[in-house]
Amino acid sequence: MSAEPAAHRVIPGATVARLPVYLRALSALATAGTDTVSSEELAEAAGVRSAKLRKDLSYLGSYGVRGVGYDVARLRDEIEGELGLRHDFSLAIVGMGNLGHALAAYSGFATRGFAVRWLVDEAPDVVGTRIAGLTVIDFDGLARECNDSMIGVIATPPDAAQDVADRLVALGVRSILNFAPAVLSIPSGVEVRKVDLATELQILAFHQQHPRLDPKALDRDALDPKTDDLEEGAAP
Amino acid sequence: MSAEPAAHRVIPGATVARLPVYLRALSALATAGTDTVSSEELAEAAGVRSAKLRKDLSYLGSYGVRGVGYDVARLRDEIEGELGLRHDFSLAIVGMGNLGHALAAYSGFATRGFAVRWLVDEAPDVVGTRIAGLTVIDFDGLARECNDSMIGVIATPPDAAQDVADRLVALGVRSILNFAPAVLSIPSGVEVRKVDLATELQILAFHQQHPRLDPKALDRDALDPKTDDLEEGAAP
DNA sequence: AGGTGTGAAAAGATTCACAGCA
DNA sequence: TGCTGTGAATCTTTTCACACCT
Numbered sequence: 001m002s003a004e005p006a007a008h009r010v011i012p013g014a015t016v017a018r019l020p021v022y023l024r025a026l027s028a029l030a031t032a033g034t035d036t037v038s039s040e041e042l043a044e045a046a047g048v049r050s051a052k053l054r055k056d057l058s059y060l061g062s063y064g065v066r067g068v069g070y071d072v073a074r075l076r077d078e079i080e081g082e083l084g085l086r087h088d089f090s091l092a093i094v095g096m097g098n099l100g101h102a103l104a105a106y107s108g109f110a111t112r113g114f115a116v117r118w119l120v121d122e123a124p125d126v127v128g129t130r131i132a133g134l135t136v137i138d139f140d141g142l143a144r145e146c147n148d149s150m151i152g153v154i155a156t157p158p159d160a161a162q163d164v165a166d167r168l169v170a171l172g173v174r175s176i177l178n179f180a181p182a183v184l185s186i187p188s189g190v191e192v193r194k195v196d197l198a199t200e201l202q203i204l205a206f207h208q209q210h211p212r213l214d215p216k217a218l219d220r221d222a223l224d225p226k227t228d229d230l231e232e233g234a235a236p
Numbered sequence: 237m238s239a240e241p242a243a244h245r246v247i248p249g250a251t252v253a254r255l256p257v258y259l260r261a262l263s264a265l266a267t268a269g270t271d272t273v274s275s276e277e278l279a280e281a282a283g284v285r286s287a288k289l290r291k292d293l294s295y296l297g298s299y300g301v302r303g304v305g306y307d308v309a310r311l312r313d314e315i316e317g318e319l320g321l322r323h324d325f326s327l328a329i330v331g332m333g334n335l336g337h338a339l340a341a342y343s344g345f346a347t348r349g350f351a352v353r354w355l356v357d358e359a360p361d362v363v364g365t366r367i368a369g370l371t372v373i374d375f376d377g378l379a380r381e382c383n384d385s386m387i388g389v390i391a392t393p394p395d396a397a398q399d400v401a402d403r404l405v406a407l408g409v410r411s412i413l414n415f416a417p418a419v420l421s422i423p424s425g426v427e428v429r430k431v432d433l434a435t436e437l438q439i440l441a442f443h444q445q446h447p448r449l450d451p452k453a454l455d456r457d458a459l460d461p462k463t464d465d466l467e468e469g470a471a472p
Numbered sequence: 473a474g475g476t477g478t479g480a481a482a483a484g485a486t487t488c489a490c491a492g493c494a
Numbered sequence: 495t496g497c498t499g500t501g502a503a504t505c506t507t508t509t510c511a512c513a514c515c516t
Contacts, residue, residue, distance in 0.1 A: 014485055016442050020435040024417060038497065047419040050497095051487055058499055066493045066498045083438050084445030091437075102338025111434040113441070151440055175440040177433075181260060181344060183283040191443040193436045197339075197413075198347040199256040200429045201327075202319050204387055204411040205349070206252050207427040209320030250507055274475065286475095287509060294477055302476045302515045 011082070015056045019079050021046045022053070026076040038069040089149045090117035092173075094164050095156030096126050096136055099179055103155055104132040114151070118142055139167055151175045158182035165192075247318070251292045255315050257282045258289070262312040274305040325385045326353035328409075330400050331392030332362050332372055335415055339391055340368040350387070354378055375403055387411045394418040401428075 025045040029037055039057075043050040057063065057070070063078055064070045080086065091114060093100050103109055104119055119136045121127060127138050137145075152168040154161050154176060161180035168176060169190055178184060178194045186192050261281040265273055275293075279286040293299065293306070299314055300306045316322065327350060329336050339345055340355055355372045357363060363374050373381075388404040390397050390412060397416035404412060405426055414420060414430045422428050 011446075012485070017435070017439055019442070020432075020438040021419070023438070024434075025419070040497085045419065049487075051489095052485090054498065055486080055500080062499070064498050067496045068494070069497070082442070084441040085438065089437070089441060098338055098341045099344065102334055102342070105334045106338070106433075107334065109433055111437065114434070114437050151437065151444075175444050177436055177440060179344075183257070183261070183281065189447070191440055193440055195431055195433070195436060196256075197342075197345055197431070198260075198350070199253070200413055200431060201325070201347065201350050201387065202256040202259070202321065203253055204413060204427055204429055205320040205325060206255070206318070208387075208411050210247075211425070248507070276475080285509075287511095288507090290476065291478080291508080298477070300476050303474045304516070305475070 009059055009061075011059045015059055018046070018048065018056055019083055021048075022056070023076060023079045023083070026072055026079070029072045030076060035072050036069045037072055037075075039064070042070065085113045087113075087149065089114050089151050090147070091115065091151050091153055092118040092120055092142055092168075093153045093155055094120040094168070095154065095160070095180075096121040096123075096131060097155065097157070100155035101131060103153065103179075104134065118145060118150075139171075143171055146171045146173070148172075151177065154178045154180050156180055245295055245297075247295045251295055254282070254284065254288075254292055255319055257284075258292070259312060259315045259319070262308055262315065265308045266312060271308050272305045273308055273311075275300070278306065321349045323349075323385065325350050325387050326383070327351065327387050327389050328354040328356055328378055328404075329389040329391055330356040330404070331390065331396070331416075332357040332359075332367060333391065333393070336391035337367060339389065339415075340370065354381060375407075379407055382407045382409070384408075387413065390414045390416050392416055 022042065025042060026037075028045070029042075039050040039054045043053040046053065054064075057075070060078055060082055063075050091109070093103050093116060096104075096119060100119070100121070104116055109116060116132070116134070118141075119131055119134050120139060120142050121136050122138055127136050127141075129136050150171075150173050152165075152173045152175070154164050154168075156164055158180045159182075161178065161182040162184055165176060165178070165184045165186060169187060174190050176184075176186070176190065176192045178192055179196075181196050181198055184192055184194075258278065261278055262273075265278075265281070275286040275290045279289040282289065290300075293311070296314055296318055299311050327345070329339050329352060332340075332355060336355070336357075340352055345352060352368070352370070354377075355367055355370050356375060356378050357372050358374055363372050363377075365372050386407075386409050388401075388409045388411070390400050390404075392400055394416045395418075397414065397418040398420055401412060401414070401420045401422060405423060410426050412420075412422070412426065412428045414428055415432075417432050417434055420428055420430075
């Protein structure tokens with residue numbers, strides 16, 4: 001037996017980082033009216049190998065049926081539950097420069113379950129203005145609104161980032177998405193993810209300068225019609 | 237011996253992903269007038285452990301001096317060289333919606349060595365308009381300008397992403413930064429990095445729901461970056 | 473002393489390959 | 495028959511610990 005619904009299972013970080021991708025693929029399948037999917041098909045849609053997909057899903061429990069595949073709606077719901085998407089999160093974007101502005105308006109940001117609710121800036125001439133339908137507040141204003149489902153988004157210049165992080169932590173924020181190219185010092189118990197555009201570009205630059213002398217790219221087409229392999233995995 | 241300047245050394249993907257962070261820390265130190273730094277100090281500034289830093293740097297060669305540390309300017313230059321930042325790259329941002337607009341104007345994007353040079357969109361009412369000092373062009377326009385140092389940035393809605401990727405590849409682009417929440421099918425030889433905001437938020441949501449029963453959280457506060465993640469590291 | 477460079481051990485992630493169930 | 499779930503093998507990344515150099 002192994003089909004335990006809830007468990008003290010420890011899900012590897014690399015797996016967690018892929019769950020959102022699986023979730024997206026499953027939502028697309030559900031929308032398309034598909035109700036059962038094999039690991040092979042889902043893996044293809046998610047850009048991973050089927051063995052990896054099955055291993056990942058096995059950490060959640062046994063939600064597949066041998067000889068058949070996975071129930072799309074069921075699996076989607078399980079992953080949503082695992083990711084904690086059953087309740088909504090509110091985003092507080094700090095720093096209303098170009099990037100903060102864009103994030104406030106960026107619809108891709110308002111994925112199901114995440115809504116931009118507060119825009120924060122300390123500049124007196126910015127506080128009180130309206131951006132994307134919200135009024136910009138300062139940290140005092142944010143303190144009054146703070147609750148458990150708040151996620152902080154740092155979109156300030158790098159030199160202000162640590163200070164902003166400290167303030168967010170002081171408000172009780174436990175999840176931070178950091179767009180500022182700065183290393184943050186954060187107490188344990190608070191999770192930070194960083195999105196760093198310059199870093200991504202530099203990694204691309206590296207690979208462009210050191211073309212991967214594709215290890216075994218020749219035999220690929222012999223085995224498999226599709227020669228596309230792309231990225232991979234992650235990070236804890 | 238081991239102080240070979242250039243080598244056929246294979247640098248692990250995880251290491252490559254950290255070089256930009258070291259580079260930033262070194263630039264800051266150089267600006268501050270520091271000319272020598274120990275692995276301990278640099279690691280602290282970069283948010284990693286010193287052993288990891290030393291191991292990473294050892295893949296580049298022996299640029300440190302025992303009992304002393306690393307020469308800041310020298311190490312910075314070596315990393316720049318390794319990352320291929322000796323020559324400049326030009327960015328072509330495709331998709332002039334909210335996000336594309338913001339990226340065009342985002343100064344953090346114009347890190348040394350990377351300049352936004354082309355803005356691309358296919359909508360007739362957008363082509364020809366000026367954004368952030370550049371005139372928006374279409375793919376035909378881009379085809380005329382294409383060169384070897386071009387990096388494509390996809391900032392379109394997800395359903396257009398694959399088509400845009402195909403066109404970029406057809407133009408000879410070998411590096412793509414993808415902001416669209418879609419899995420791209422790409423021929424080998426082309427490198428794709430993805431930046432996916434919804435995924436990052438969902439990973440944060442997961443950790444908020446499953447608080448890491450801090451294994452040994454007593455020690456130090458800062459560090460323990462992951463990311464990559466987005467993940468992710470190198471490639472199959 | 474003081475701090476780098478690196479083998480070797482440990483931890484983590486991916487892939488293989490197949491038993492076992494529908 | 496067909497496809498999941500998973501132990502075992504493999505590969506990658508991190509951490510340890512210390513020889514070695516200045």
